Amino acid sequence: MNIKEISGGVRLCIHKTAKFKNSVITLNLLTPLSEDATKYALLINLLARTNKSYSTIMSMNRRLASLYGATITPSVSKIGEVQVLSLSLLCLDDRFALGNDRVWEECVKLLCTCLFKPDITPEGFREENVQREKRLLAEAIESRKDEKRLYAFDRMTEEMCRDEIYGISPYGRAEDIEKITGKELMEIWKKLLFSCPVQINVTGNINEKKTEKIFSALFDSLARDKKAVTELHTEFLTEAYESKTVTEKQKVKQGKLVIGMRAGMTYDYDNYAAIKVMCAIFGSGTFSKLFMNVREKMSLCYYCSARLINSKGLIVVESDVETENALKALDAIRNELDEVRKGNFTDEVIINAKKSITDTFASVEDSIVTVNGWMTAQSTAGIFRTPDSFIEEINAVSREEIILAASMVTEDTVFILESEKEEE
Amino acid sequence: MDFTTVRNELLNEEYYEINHDSGLKIFVMEKPDYSGAYAIFGTKYGSVDTCFRLEGEKEYTSVPEGIAHFLEHKLFESEELDAFTRFAETGANANAYTSFDRTCYLFQCSQEFKKNLEILLDFVKAPYFTEETVQKEQGIIGQEIRMYQDSPDWQVLFNLLRGMYSNNPVRIDIAGTIESIAQINAELLYSCYNTFYNLSNMALAVVGNVKKDTVLNIVDRVIKPEATVKFEQIIPEEPKAVAQKHIEEEMGVDMPKFALGFKECLSSAVPSARKSLTVNIALDIIGGKVSPLYSELMEKGLINPAFGKEYFAGRGFAAPIFTGESTNPEEVKNAIIGKIEEIKEKGISDEDFNVSLKKMYGNAVLAFNDVDDMANNIIDAYFNGQGLFDTVELYKTITKRDVEKAVEESFDTENYCLSIIK
Numbered sequence: 001m002n003i004k005e006i007s008g009g010v011r012l013c014i015h016k017t018a019k020f021k022n023s024v025i026t027l028n029l030l031t032p033l034s035e036d037a038t039k040y041a042l043l044i045n046l047l048a049r050t051n052k053s054y055s056t057i058m059s060m061n062r063r064l065a066s067l068y069g070a071t072i073t074p075s076v077s078k079i080g081e082v083q084v085l086s087l088s089l090l091c092l093d094d095r096f097a098l099g100n101d102r103v104w105e106e107c108v109k110l111l112c113t114c115l116f117k118p119d120i121t122p123e124g125f126r127e128e129n130v131q132r133e134k135r136l137l138a139e140a141i142e143s144r145k146d147e148k149r150l151y152a153f154d155r156m157t158e159e160m161c162r163d164e165i166y167g168i169s170p171y172g173r174a175e176d177i178e179k180i181t182g183k184e185l186m187e188i189w190k191k192l193l194f195s196c197p198v199q200i201n202v203t204g205n206i207n208e209k210k211t212e213k214i215f216s217a218l219f220d221s222l223a224r225d226k227k228a229v230t231e232l233h234t235e236f237l238t239e240a241y242e243s244k245t246v247t248e249k250q251k252v253k254q255g256k257l258v259i260g261m262r263a264g265m266t267y268d269y270d271n272y273a274a275i276k277v278m279c280a281i282f283g284s285g286t287f288s289k290l291f292m293n294v295r296e297k298m299s300l301c302y303y304c305s306a307r308l309i310n311s312k313g314l315i316v317v318e319s320d321v322e323t324e325n326a327l328k329a330l331d332a333i334r335n336e337l338d339e340v341r342k343g344n345f346t347d348e349v350i351i352n353a354k355k356s357i358t359d360t361f362a363s364v365e366d367s368i369v370t371v372n373g374w375m376t377a378q379s380t381a382g383i384f385r386t387p388d389s390f391i392e393e394i395n396a397v398s399r400e401e402i403i404l405a406a407s408m409v410t411e412d413t414v415f416i417l418e419s420e421k422e423e424e
Numbered sequence: 425m426d427f428t429t430v431r432n433e434l435l436n437e438e439y440y441e442i443n444h445d446s447g448l449k450i451f452v453m454e455k456p457d458y459s460g461a462y463a464i465f466g467t468k469y470g471s472v473d474t475c476f477r478l479e480g481e482k483e484y485t486s487v488p489e490g491i492a493h494f495l496e497h498k499l500f501e502s503e504e505l506d507a508f509t510r511f512a513e514t515g516a517n518a519n520a521y522t523s524f525d526r527t528c529y530l531f532q533c534s535q536e537f538k539k540n541l542e543i544l545l546d547f548v549k550a551p552y553f554t555e556e557t558v559q560k561e562q563g564i565i566g567q568e569i570r571m572y573q574d575s576p577d578w579q580v581l582f583n584l585l586r587g588m589y590s591n592n593p594v595r596i597d598i599a600g601t602i603e604s605i606a607q608i609n610a611e612l613l614y615s616c617y618n619t620f621y622n623l624s625n626m627a628l629a630v631v632g633n634v635k636k637d638t639v640l641n642i643v644d645r646v647i648k649p650e651a652t653v654k655f656e657q658i659i660p661e662e663p664k665a666v667a668q669k670h671i672e673e674e675m676g677v678d679m680p681k682f683a684l685g686f687k688e689c690l691s692s693a694v695p696s697a698r699k700s701l702t703v704n705i706a707l708d709i710i711g712g713k714v715s716p717l718y719s720e721l722m723e724k725g726l727i728n729p730a731f732g733k734e735y736f737a738g739r740g741f742a743a744p745i746f747t748g749e750s751t752n753p754e755e756v757k758n759a760i761i762g763k764i765e766e767i768k769e770k771g772i773s774d775e776d777f778n779v780s781l782k783k784m785y786g787n788a789v790l791a792f793n794d795v796d797d798m799a800n801n802i803i804d805a806y807f808n809g810q811g812l813f814d815t816v817e818l819y820k821t822i823t824k825r826d827v828e829k830a831v832e833e834s835f836d837t838e839n840y841c842l843s844i845i846k
Contacts, residue, residue: 019457020793021435058719065714065779068786092786096435132723139728142678143749146576251676254570287512299563302571320571348513355515355535362534363460366632367794 001375003384006212007219009196009229013375013384014211015203020368021096023104023204026088027115028379030197030232033083033165036188038137038172041076043185043192044085046125046133048074052117053110063110068092070107072114078170079380080234080268080311085192086376087114090368093205104206112218118189124182134177141174148417152256153318156415159246160260164235166312193222195230199379203371232380236313238264240412249420255323256417257330258316264408265313268381272310273393274401278409279308279315280353281402282340287352289336289345290317300329311380315409323418330414340406343399350399357394361387425640432813435792439802439812440636446649447623451802452639453631455795459534461632462795463541465548466528468807469620471598472659472739473525476619479654487616488607489593490565490600493522495613497561498553499529507547516540524594525739526807532796537634538642545628545646551617553610562605569599576677577747580845584683584745587671587841591660594741622653627806631799659740664689665839672844681845682753684760685736685745686835695737697805697814701784701822702830707733707744708780709772709827710763710835717763726756744834753844761837768831777824785819 002014031040054060064070070091077084091107119126145151154169161167198219202211240262263275283290283306294304304319321329339345364370364387378384425445431438439453455461471492477484500507500520511518516533518540529548533540572578582597589595599605630639666687695703711717711733721727731748750756791797802812 017457019455021789022793056719057722058714058716061713061718062779065712065783068789069783070786090790092789096789098782098785132725135725136728139679139749143730146677146679148574253573254567285512286508286518291508295564296560299560300567302564302567320567322567322570352512352515356512356517357515359460359515359517359534363532366458366460366534369794 001384001386002208004212006216008224008226010198010200010215010219010224011379011384012200012212012215013202014206014208015365015371015375016206016208017203017365018205020204021093022090022368023093023206024088024090024201024368024372025108025111026086026201026372026376027111028199028201028376029085029192030199030379031083031085031192032230032232033078033081033168033170035168037083037168037170038176039180039184039188040083040085041170041172042133042137042177042180043189044074044076044087045136046129046185047114047118047189048072048087049133050119050129051113052119053113055119067103067107067110068097068101070103070110072111076170078166079377081165082232082234082380083170084376084379087111088372095205108214112214116193116218120186124184124186127182130180130182130185134180137172138174138177141171144171148252148256149318149320152258152415152417153316155246155248155417156258156260156316156413159244159415160413164237166234194224195228197229197232199375201372201375203368234268234312236266237262238266238313240410243411243414245414245416247416247418249418252417252419254320255326255419257319257321257326258415259330259333259411260413260415261315261317262410262412263308263313263315264405264410265310268311270313271405273390274397274405275310276308276357277350277353277394277397278340278402278405279306280357281345281349282306282337282406283317285353285356287349287356289339290333293336294319294329294332298332300325300332304329304333326416326418334411337406337409341403343403347399350402354394354397358391361391361394430811430813432816435789435813435816437792437813442636442640444640444643444647446643446647447652448643448647449627449806450639450643451627451629451806452634452636453798453802454635455632458633458795460532460795461537461630461634462530462532462799463544463628463630464528464530464799464803465544465626465628466526466803466807467620467626468525469527469616469625470523470525471596472593473620473657474593475658475660477656477658478619479656484658485615487612488600489596489604490598491608491612491616492527493599494561494565494605494608495616496520496522496527497565498557498613499548499551501557502547502550502552507543510543510547511540514540514543518544522598523738524598524741526803528803538638541630541639541642542646545643548621549647551614551621553613555610558608558610558613562608565599565605566602569597569602572597572599576675576681576845579673579675580681580683580747580843583671583673583845584685584841584843587668587843588666588685588687588743589741590663590667592662592741593659594738619653619655623647623650624652627803629799629802631802632795662740666841668841670842672846675845677845679749680751680753681747681749682756683745683747683843684757684840685743686837686840688742688744688834688836690740690742693739694808695735695742697810698818698822698826699830700735700737701815701818702826703735703744703834705777705780705784705822705827706830706834707735708784709776710767710831711746711760712780714779714783715763717759721756721759726750726752726759742834753842757840757842761840764831764835764837767828772824772828774824777827781819781822785816788816788819
């Protein structure tokens with residue numbers, strides 16, 4: 001991976017490889033997570049759907065199809081307290097085009113048109129487009145609620161981080177949609193272009209110099225002031241002040257249990273390796289305590305796993321469980337964490353955890369999706385790190401460091417989605 | 425043992441197809457520029473295989489619904505170390521899945537490939553079921569079944585299948601029901617295992633940073649030759665017409681979901697690669713993102729980007745289907761049917777055909793990026809009696825007329841079912 005600052009606040013990451021038959025370019029626009037999250041979420045969809053050159057859905061989609069089914073996909077996510085707005089282009093490598101079609105250049109042109117030349121008038125984005133995107137965003141938010149695993153996870157995060165910026169959903173809030181105007185959207189679009197930190201990920205069989213030239217020229221032409229680039233920051237709470245339980249009832253067949261914990265981190269890579277290994281022993285993978293005991297031995301659920309969200313210093317346990325077994329599962333999960341704190345795990349499990357983590361790191365570059373995901377995950381980090389650079393640190397973690405990392409974990413919020421029985 | 429090299433110039437890809445002495449079919453695609461490898465070991469046995477007869481036996485054996493999936497879970501266990509524990513020692517990411525017509529076991533790794541392949545072959549070929557472990561699994565799978573019952577996307581599809589099919593077991597949830605899995609015992613599991621996990625009914629595909637000879641050395645060592653087990657898989661006769669035209673379920677979702685399927689009667693067990701490709705192009709022309717219908721429904725507020733389509737086909741079943749979210753699924757259905765009728769009457773324009781063809785070709789090439797996709801596709805193609813490169817090659821010869829014919833044959837606008845989740 002080749003990392004370079006090409007213009008004020010613009011980082012270009014290139015992974016040149018001929019092994020894929022496609023290439024990917026992702027433009028990541030980074031902005032502090034804020035009350036404007038809904039506007040930004042709407043904006044990125046609007047930019048991907050149509051633009052000045054292709055002003056209808058059909059003309060845009062037909063253009064993409066004629067470029068061998070290239071896609072430009074908008075997405076939003078959060079990394080710590082940063083909202084990441086992405087426009088991602090996936091296109092066929094020129095080597096596999098039929099005849100002498102120049103797919104790549106045309107696709108890059110189209111992607112840049114989306115970001116830099118939207119379909120706007122002096123009054124802002126066109127009303128009909130704004131209205132359509134409002135409907136689509138509202139439906140996407142509703143639809144996310146219908147997937148109960150996501151719903152339970154979102155609700156736990158919201159409850160746990162109620163007083164923190166992190167509690168804001170990057171996908172937007174339904175009640176904020178209606179009042180958004182085309183003019184406001186144009187203003188935040190301009191603001192983004194001039195001041196947000198940008199990371200451009202590029203993977204594929206591409207010409208590095210040419211790529212750099214295209215994007216340097218585009219961002220240089222904006223005359224971005226390096227000093228005016230928005231600063232990004234995430235607040236870390238090292239421990240939970242009090243533990244709370246939130247319960248909700250819905251007409252579902254199966255309940256969900258989500259537990260949010262604070263990992264004791266003060267920044268995104270603080271004691272990262274030890275916490276990562278500890279979290280794996282506790283609940284990631286089939287060798288973990290949660291899988292072996294809560295799922296396999298106690299037969300309480302189909303999934304029960306823990307993962308580390310290092311960008312905010314959280315460990316989240318997710319499980320599906322019958323409502324009458326929820327408290328039993330909660331006790332079992334707490335008990336397993338205690339076992340890790342007490343050091344009740346074998347040396348073999350430490351090796352298993354390390355191998356599982358390093359195996360994943362070692363194969364990041366085998367897929368266009370995982371390379372791109374890795375790059376995006378690094379976009380808010382001051383120093384860009386490659387997967388390889390973590391392997392040594394992971395392997396160096398000692399038993400004592402694992403126990404110490406586990407002792408720093410504090411339980412913050414338990415969210416239980418209960419199934420409301422028909423007769424009630 | 426004999427092998428052939430299957431090569432495709434356009435993609436600059438090749439793989440070995442090997443007939444191993446044990447009776448196992450093996451595929452190896454060497455990809456030295458990748459750091460890891462992916463292996464998949466599968467049997468042509470899935471949730472639809474609930475009735476079979478061994479050669480020489482008089483009686484048909486009927487087994488509980490969901491048994492293929494149950495067997496998949498149980499195979500990970502053994503008398504000593506279970507497969508998960510063994511894979512944990514190497515750091516590989518191991519998994520398995522059961523679909524309507526196959527069950528596959530797999531791993532992906534970037535270290536200790538040889539050991540991983542040995543574990544994979546060994547645990548799949550060493551069944552160990554006891555009444556006690558069967559009971560424990562009923563709890564875990566029971567939770568899996570319930571989890572899917574709460575998934576509106578899953579329910580809308582299975583309701584559609586129940587609406588389209590009267591007898592074909594494709595109408596039954598892959599995992600079965602809480603009641604059906606309660607009837608499973610160790611003896612039944614062995615009976616299914618001994619029938620369907622015969623090497624002659626299985627295949628192994630490996631793609632990644634490995635050598636053919638490495639794979640073969642391990643297979644030679646671990647896999648013992650087996651006498652071929654011959655059997656008949658019985659798929660009940662299915663009426664031509666759908667069971668129900670409309671099926672609706674209340675789940676209290678915020679965003680209603682729908683699935684619309686056109687039931688087809690198959691002349692052969694599985695649609696050919698050519699048939700699948702032409703139906704997929706037809707689906708794209710009718711309602712793909714490039715189509716006027718897509719834009720129209722989008723602008724009218726009737727669909728959103730969740731709108732999609734697929735040719736749902738396997739052993740004994742085939743149906744082009746449209747799925748999505750809509751506040752008015754009936755109107756979406758009417759618009760789709762209207763569009764199909766229009767194409768049947770007026771034909772397809774050259775431009776529409778060329779745009780979709782180019783797009784679908786691009787999508788087909790996309791399947792040659794990741795080692796897992798390539799290995800899965802090799803197994804899929806083989807179990808369907810095809811080769812991995814068949815689809816990419818077909819683009820050269822498909823004509824507009826082929827696609828028009830596919831619209832006439834596979835989209836019977838009288839024989840549809842609309843499934844809605846509210």
